[in-house]
Each structure stands twice: as C-alpha cells, then as structure tokens.
Amino acid sequence: AALRETLKQMPKAELHMHIEGSLEPELIFALAERNQVKLNYASVEELRRAYAFTDLQSFLDIYYAGASVLLKEQDFYDMTWAYLQHAREDNVKHAEIFFDPQTHTDRGVPFGTAINGIHRALKDARAEWGMSSAIIMCFLRHLSEEAALETLEQSMPYRDKIIGVGLDSSERGHPPEKFARVFARCKELGLRLVAHAGEEGPPEYIRTALDLLKVERIDHGVRCLEDPALTQRLARDKVPLTVCPLSNIKLRVFDKVGDHNLVKLLDAGLTVTVNSDDPAYFGGYVNENFVQMFDALPLDKNHAYRLARNSFAASFLDAQAKQKFL
Numbered sequence: 001a002a003l004r005e006t007l008k009q010m011p012k013a014e015l016h017m018h019i020e021g022s023l024e025p026e027l028i029f030a031l032a033e034r035n036q037v038k039l040n041y042a043s044v045e046e047l048r049r050a051y052a053f054t055d056l057q058s059f060l061d062i063y064y065a066g067a068s069v070l071l072k073e074q075d076f077y078d079m080t081w082a083y084l085q086h087a088r089e090d091n092v093k094h095a096e097i098f099f100d101p102q103t104h105t106d107r108g109v110p111f112g113t114a115i116n117g118i119h120r121a122l123k124d125a126r127a128e129w130g131m132s133s134a135i136i137m138c139f140l141r142h143l144s145e146e147a148a149l150e151t152l153e154q155s156m157p158y159r160d161k162i163i164g165v166g167l168d169s170s171e172r173g174h175p176p177e178k179f180a181r182v183f184a185r186c187k188e189l190g191l192r193l194v195a196h197a198g199e200e201g202p203p204e205y206i207r208t209a210l211d212l213l214k215v216e217r218i219d220h221g222v223r224c225l226e227d228p229a230l231t232q233r234l235a236r237d238k239v240p241l242t243v244c245p246l247s248n249i250k251l252r253v254f255d256k257v258g259d260h261n262l263v264k265l266l267d268a269g270l271t272v273t274v275n276s277d278d279p280a281y282f283g284g285y286v287n288e289n290f291v292q293m294f295d296a297l298p299l300d301k302n303h304a305y306r307l308a309r310n311s312f313a314a315s316f317l318d319a320q321a322k323q324k325f326l
C-alpha cells in the first residue's frame with residue numbers, strides 16, 4: 001500500500017501519449033452530438049464493448065473512427081483539457097503530447113484548428129498549475145513520405161508550437177527507412193526526433209530508426225530484447241524507451257500484465273519510462289500503468305524512483321528545467 005502511494009504521488013513526466021487516444025467514449029458521444037457526426041455505435045456502452053483489440057491494427061481502426069468527432073478548435077481544446085486534468089491527478093509535472101495532424105487534415109480539418117486547440121489547453125495548464133508540456137507531431141507511417149513532407153510544410157506556420165516529430169500508426173510493413181528524407185529535413189529544422197519502433201515490428205526497425213532516422217528516443221521498443229547486440233547498444237548509448245505497459249497488454253504484445261518484460265528491460269540497464277499511450281482505450285492513465293505493473297511484477301521503491309527519474313532525464317526539457325526534477 002505504501003508503494004502504491006509512492007507510485008501515485010511521485011512527480012513524473014509523461015513522454016508517450018497520443019492526445020487523440022485520450023478521448024473517452026463519453027466525450028466522443030458528446031462531441032458527435034455537438035457536431036452532428038454520425039457514429040457507427042449506438043451508445044457509449046456499445047462503443048466501449050468494441051474495445052476488445054487483437055493487435056495494433058484492430059485498435060487503430062477504432063481510434064481513427066473516434067477521432068472523427070473532432071472538428072472545431074474547441075473540440076481539440078476540450079479533449080486536451082480532459083487529459084491534462086487526469087495528468088495533474090497523476091502528478092504529471094511535464095507532458096510531451098503526440099498528435100496526428102493527418103488524421104484531421106485528411107478529413108478537411110485545418111492543421112491550425114487542431115494544433116491551436118491543443119496548444120491553448122497546454123497554455124492554460126501551464127498558467128493555472130505550472131504544468132509544463134510540449135507537442136510532438138507524428139507522421140502516419142501507413143501513408144506516403146510525400147504526405148508526411150506535405151504535413152511538415154503545413155506545420156511551418158506553427159513551428160514555435162512544435163518541439164519535435166514522431167512516427168506512428170501501423171508499424172509492420174512500414175519500416176523507418178520509408179521516412180528517411182522527411183526526418184532528415186526535420187533534423188535540419190531543429191526539430192527533436194522520436195519514432196515508434198519494436199512495438200509489433202522487429203528489432204531491426206529499432207536499429208534503422210536510430211541509424212537512418214537519427215531518432216533520440218524509441219517509442220515502445222520492447223522487442224529490443226530479441227537482439228542482444230541492439231539491447232547493449234541501447235543501454236550503452238542511454239537511448240530512452242517510452243514503454244506503455246497496458247497498451248502492450250491490450251494490443252496483445254504480451255498476454256498478461258505478469259508477462260510484460262519491463263523488469264528485463266530495467267535489468268538490461270535500459271533507460272525505460274512508463275507511459276499511457278492511449279489512456280482512454282487501454283484501461284488507464286499513467287498511474288494505473290505504474291500500479292498494475294508494480295502489483296504484478298517484482299518491482300520495488302528503487303525501481304519506482306528510477307522510472308520517475310528516467311522520465312525527466314529522457315524528456316526534452318532544457319537542462320535547467322530538468323535539473324529541478326533530477
């Protein structure tokens with residue numbers, strides 16, 4: 001019980017969450033009504049029952065359907081504000097938030113509508129609670145590199161609101177090298193670089209994300225342990241892994257909480273962090289991820305502090321801001 005309190009109360013940073021994945025079913029229905037968007041589900045309960053995923057793609061299909069209710073800047077604000085309240089309750093002091101512009105621009109919602117709504121909520125949380133935050137724009141890897149380059153172009157008027165770029169959506173069959181040119185361009189622009197790799201895809205995708213995209217963090221990365229040389233390299237170079245345990249269970253990367261490789265990743269000397277990924281879909285916000293893993297696995301207070309420390313060390317906060325938390 002004391003350990004649970006430590007997990008909940010320790011200051012932490014969240015580095016891997018998709019803001020569209022924080023849309024709770026109740027808010028999806030409220031926004032659908034407000035915007036007169038038709039959903040293929042009759043009720044909140046029916047939608048929630050559809051959250052029985054078999055793999056990443058089965059989740060993504062529902063996640064994109066849920067995001068279809070977001071039309072106006074206020075919708076993006078309300079979604080982000082709801083997430084920030086949960087993050088505050090979980091004592092998240094700093095959040096780096098992914099958003100998927102193409103999920104919106106491909107439906108005719110302007111880039112600015114999405115980012116301005118998200119950014120205004122982050123600004124309010126900073127003013128009201130002192131919570132710090134940053135926005136990472138993700139390219140959808142099932143779409144073309146040309147589409148990603150076009151999205152980068154659209155983002156330029158909002159350059160000051162974006163700290164970096166990432167790569168998400170369907171991993172298998174869409175290796176990092178597909179996006180080598182757009183990531184090179186982002187690096188020239190001074191954007192920080194991350195990519196999802198080694199969630200469902202092979203360890204090789206982690207290696208190519210590092211070597212060809214030059215990413216600074218790996219999102220998920222849990223399959224690295226299949227490749228001992230790669231694991232050693234990640235440990236030696238202190239490449240952070242933003243691990244999302246409940247996501248991995250819900251998307252069947254591991255069968256059950258007790259089968260998760262979090263302890264093995266820590267024992268291998270990796271800079272692991274714990275995150276919620278898509279909290280509305282995977283059964284909990286960041287503290288729920290901590291509590292469920294610590295209940296099921298041989299983890300103690302020292303692991304808790306190490307994970308919290310890692311979350312700040314791996315963040316894109318500047319050295320001075322980081323120092324406050326380390």
Ligand code: HPA
Binds near residue numbers: 021056063168169277
């Ligand atoms: N993996 C890939 N793409 C995603 C995810 C994820 O876990 N969540 C939202 N988009």
Ligand code: ZN
Binds near residue numbers: 016168196277
């Ligand atoms: Zn993710």
